[in-house]
Every structure is written in C-alpha cells, then in structure tokens.
Amino acid sequence: MNYYKEIYVFDQKIPIKTIIRNYKEKDFSDLIEIQKASFPPPFPSDLWWNKEQLTNHVELFPEGALCVEIDGELCGSMTGLLIDYHIGDPHKGWDEATSSGYIANHNPSGNSLYVVDICVRPEYRKYGLGKLLMQSMYETVVQLQLKRLLGGGRLPGYSRHAKEMTIDQYVSNVLTGRIHDPVITFLLKCGRTPLEVIPNYLEDEESLNYGLLMEWKNPFLFQK
Template sequence: MYKKTQYVLSGDKPTLVEIRDYGKPDFPVLIAIQQESFPPPFPPELWWNPEQLTNHVELYPEGALCTEVEGEMVGSITALLSDFNPAQPEHTWQDGTDNGSIRNHNPAGKTLYIVDICIRPKYRSLKLGQLLMQAMYERVVQDDLERLLGGGRMPGFHEFSDRLTAEQYAAQVVAGEIKDPVISFLLRCDRMPICVVVNYLTDEESEGYALLMEWKNPFRHHQQPPNRPNV
C-alpha cells in the first residue's frame, strides 16, 4: 500500500501533507469532496457513490489514493489498469471506467487509467493535484507499466465553442494561448496530449469533449504508433 508524508508551502508556511490509500471509513468524506469539487452544472449522478467506492478499494486498492492536509482529507485520485491501443485511442469515460465502477479493471493491463481526480477548491493553491498525479506516476514506474492515461475535461470550452472547434480550443490551450482549468493543470503535471475525444463524458461545460492525455513510463522503450492522432 502507499503512504507518503511531505511538506508543501502555503505562502511561506510549511504545511504537512500526507498521501495514502483510502478505505471504507473514508467514503462519506470522499463523496462530500466530490460534491464540493464538481458543483452544478456538473451532473450530480457522476459523483461517487458507496458501491463505486467499494469496487475501487476491493478491485484495485493501489489505484485508490487520497490526500490529507494536517489530518483533514481534502482530495482523492482513482485509477484502474487497462489495455490501450494507441492506434485506436477514441473511447468514452463510461467505457474506459465501466461508469466509474472499474469492474473492467484488468490486473494484467499495462496502462494505468485515471478515473477521477478532485481537490477541494480552497486547497487547490497547494498543488495537491500534482502530488496525487505524481503518486500515480510512481505506481507506473514501480509496476513497470507502459503509461498513465486519462481524458481531461475541457470546462472552458463552452466559452469559445461559438468560434473554435474542440480541436482548435485544445490546440490553443496546449500552445498557452488559452488557459483551461483542467487541461492547463494536466499540462503542468507533465501529461502529453493524444487527441480530442467526442462524447467522452456528459459535461455541459466541455460540451461532451475531452482531451485524451498520457504520461509514458520513461524507463520503458516506446515506439511511436503509426497514424497517431494529433491535437
């Protein structure tokens, strides 16, 4: 299991942070964090429920992590193992995660697929999301996996969709011409774009689009697949 304690800076003050695996006693807080992190118009039916969380800790506990700040739980990240064909990257969040239940977790899979990451808004200045993502990169290296993969919501897209396609919007975010709350965060986490996915998730702000992004294990040899989609 995973447990890591370190300090982060809140202004000039060192603040103690712990990242650890989550369990059943944490479920009520995890659900509350989801509700606070993803307010409407995000669909409430996509918030975690106890059945999904039970699957997370029973099917792949190594992919169920949370973070605490001075003893208070403030965020989480969840993942599963899957197969991924880089030559055919398009899929939906529902298909990739079995609607968040991760019943499609494949213990032999070589791709660590991020199901969800969330941090309470008041704590986002501490860069805890990057620490959780780093913990997952460590899992990729520890278990000799090929990559970390996940679709990034594009919640800023609805403000530009009258004049930009989803691909144009993603390209401008990657170029630094537009800041997107999720995609810009994932870029700071060293994620690399693969392609824009249509109807990835029921998400009014993103108009259903997401940017599929990966982090490759630097200790494995990678071959570029033919005809790889570009943003």
C-alpha cells in the first residue's frame, strides 16, 4: 500500500509545497547523504544506512519506509518495522530490536510499528519536517490497525548532566521541562509518551548509550 501526501510548510510567511511518500531504490544515494548530514561525529559512521539495509526496508516493509521532499530534493526520512509487543516485555537495544537496521526480524503479523530511524537534513529542520514524518507514521499505524508506534529515543543531552544526576533523574527533569533534550523533547512534542529507560540501547557518546522507550497509542484501539 503506497503512501503519498502533499502538504505545505512555511518559510516565514511563504508556503512551500512538500511531499511525503514511500522511498524507493532510486532514493538510496540521497538517503545515505541525509544520514551523514544528520548524524555527524561523534555519532558512529558505521550506523549510517547502507544500500543493503535500505533494500531490506523497501522489500520487507515498504509501508514503513517514508521520505519527505521539497522542490524535488529529499530532505529527510523515517523507517519502521513491525514487532509483536506487550507492555512489560523486556526491551532490547537498537541492534537487536532492528536487526542492526536490516529489519530482518520484521514480523508481518506484529501488533506495533517500531521506529528504526528518523532524520532530517539540518538546513531543513526549521520547517518541522520531523514532526510531519512522525504524524505520517501515526497515520500508517491507524491504516494498518496496529496498537501503537513504539521506539527508543536517544538522550543526547544527558552526557552534559551525568555527573550531577542519574539517567532517571535526567528523564524526570526533561518531562517537567527543567531540561530541554534535543531528541526527547522533540518526541514529546510529537505526541510520544515515555515507557522506560533502556541501558545499552545504542553506542552513543552523547547519550552515554542510554535510550528512552516511548510510544504513541492508536487512539481508535485504546479506550480509557
């Protein structure tokens, strides 16, 4: 099932037509360049996409392979896979949860969409494209009648506070607004809610290898 949406973003008062769609093989080179620009050192370069990973994305779960473009230029992407998840399940690090980005563990019968990656070129972040990609993936969750979107978020601000507080204290400060974390605060603004801290989530100096498992529940399937 293909995804295609036209929407406008604004450069101050000027509307700019934007397209969100499934990415395909012809986009692979651009997607790799976006990764390089989005995740500069000290982020490990071996975690940038390669063509084999991208091939798996579009072949195993094309519905979870989204990109955004402006004036024909790819500006960002978001990737997911399906897993079967129940609250309380032990959570894995990024490598195990995503088969190191190859999504070989994609479960077509899974009940949850797990986010593998989201990235936007730095020069395009002023347009809110990351939030638009996230909203588009929420729409995919609804369309596929899944229970939730799930994923681990980096905590790149933690390394600056690790000497004065534990990871749980850091997360609590982010949730109360006393600390702004570039990733977790963004995910909160996108509608995600925290579940648990994940030690050894990803080899990541800035996060001291921690991640925060966060979800978005399908509002049509969950009732109070």
